[in-house]
Amino acid sequence: MRLAGFYAFAAFVALLPVLFRDNYFVTVVGASAGLHVILAVGLNLLMGYAGQISLGHAAFFGMGAYASAILTTRFAWPGLLAMAAGLLVAGAVAWLLARPILRLRGHYLAMATLGFGIIIHVIMVQAMRWTGGPDGLAGIPPLNLFGWTVEGDQQWYGVIAAAMLLAIWLSLNLVDSQVGRALRAVHGSEFAAQMMGVDTGRAKTQVFVVSALFAAFAGSLFAHQQAFVSPDSFNLIVSVELVTMVVLGGMASTFGAACGAIALTLLHQGLVVFEDYEMLIHGALLMAVMIFLPQGLFVGLSQGAQRLWVLAKRRWRSS
C-alpha cells in the first residue's frame, strides 16, 4: 500500500505520549524534532528530488517565525492570520528569488543561497525597530486555533506532530505524482526533461516556493511554541544543519529526510552530557555515517534490514 509507512509512522507518533506520560524527551525533544522534520522534508523536495541545493533555508524558517512574532506582538493579529501572512511573504520572496537564483548550478547556487541566508539574518539583527535586533522578540502570545489555545508541552507536541504528519503526507503525495517525476527528471537530466515538455524553470520555481512554505510554516509554529524569537535560531549554522539532516537521512526519500531530522535532534540532546566534546563527537558521527552509509541512514539501514531478512529466510528454509 502506498501510504503504509506513513500510517505506521503516524501510529508511532500518536502512541509515544501515551506510552511515556509527561516525558520531557517525548514532548519537548519530540516537538523540536517534529519542527525539524517539517523543515527537512520541505528542503528534501528541493535538494533530494529536484537536485537544487539551498544553504539559506533558515531564512524562510525565520521569515515565518518573525512574521508571526511581529504581527501578533506589535499589531495584535490573530495567530493563524499572522501564520498565513508569513507563508505569503516567504512564498513571494521564494518566487521572486527563484528565477534568477535557480539558473545557477552547483557551487554557484550554493553561494547564492548562502548569500541570501546571510542577508536575511543581517536584516533580523539590524532592523531593530521591527525585529528587536539581536535580543529578539519576546512575549509572543500562545497560538489560538479556532477558539482552542495551545498551551503546555503536551498540547504543543500534539499540534506539531499533526503539522509534521501533514507535511510528510503532502510531500509523499507530491513525490509520487507527475509533478514529483518532473522534479526528479530535472535532477536526472535537465535537457531531457525539457525535451519531454517539462518547463524546468517553472518546475524549479514551484518546488523552491513549496519548500519555502514548509519552512515558514515550521517557523510560525516555532515562534508560538517558544513564545520568543531571536536571530540566533535562523543563522547560517541552522541552514547547514538542515542540509545535514537531509543528507544524513538519505536524499530523495521523504522518510529519509524525516529520519535525518529526528536523528540529528536526538544526537544534539544525547551529546549534551559530553559538554565541550559535543561538537567533536557530533562531527565524527556524521563522518562515520557518510563513510559507511553513503545513501543515508534511512535508505542504508532499510537496505541492510532487507538483506538480513533475505538471509534469515534462506537460513530458515535450508534448515
Added chain:
Amino acid sequence: MTAPATLPDFTPPPLLVVTGVEQSFGGVMALAGVSFQVPAGLIYAVIGPNGAGKTTLFNDLCGFYQPSAGSIRFDGHELCGLPPHRIAARGMARTFQNLQLFFNMTVVENVMVGCHLRARTGLLAVALRLPQVRREERQLRVWAREALELCDLAHRAEQPAGALPYGLMKRVEIARALAAKPRLLLLDEPAAGLNDTETLALRELIARIRASGVTVLLVEHNMPLVMNVSDRLLVLDYGSVLAEGTPAEIQADPRVIAAYLGGAVQYAV
C-alpha cells in the same frame, strides 16, 4: 527535384521545413545555410562525417540551440525562438546520442515523464491527492505501458533505469520519446553501441514507429541500417548540404562517394 520512387502516390505536405539554417559558435560555422523538407510519414535520415553538423542540426530543431539565421517551420509554425519544452508541446520528441535517461527513476517512471505533456493536474491537486490525480496516475501508467510494449520493454518496467544493459537503455529513451505521442521523432544515433542483433531489432522498431503514424528523423552512422530503413536522406558535409535524395540516388551520387562513402561501396543488405 525528381519525385523519388518510394514516395506514396500522393505527396503529403512537408511536416518539417528547414530553410537556410545557420549556426555559428564564435567564429566556427557549424551549419552554413542548411535547407531541406521532411514530408509527413517518412523515415528521413541525416548522414555525414563526424563534425558535419548533424547533432548541431538536431539541437537547433529541438530548441536547445537558437540558430544564428534561418527558419524552422514545423507543421506550419515557426519554431525558432521557442524554448525546448514549447517545441516538445508542438509534437516533437527526441532521443540523445549520449544517453540522457533519468537514472534516479525506474524504467516505467522514465517513460511516464515522457507523458508529461498529456498530464493535466496541477500542483495543489497533486499535493492533496484529489481523486482526479489518482485517475490520471493510472492513465499515465497505461500510456507508459503502451510505449514500453511497442519497444518490447514491458517486462523491464519496474527495474531501475540504470540497471539495464546499454542497448535496452537506448530503447527506453525511444519509449520515453514515444510516450509523448509526437508527430516527429528525432533519433540521434540510435544504433551507436548496439550489436548486430540489437541493430536489426532497432530497424524493425523504427519501421513499426513509422507504421504507427510517426514521422522519423534519423541521424545515424550505421550505413546498412540507414540505407535500408530510410525513405530519403540528407547528406551534410562541413555544415552544408552535399546531397539529398533516395538511398539509391545518394549511393550513386559521385560527390557523396568522394566526400563520405569513400569509393564505390554499395550498401545493399
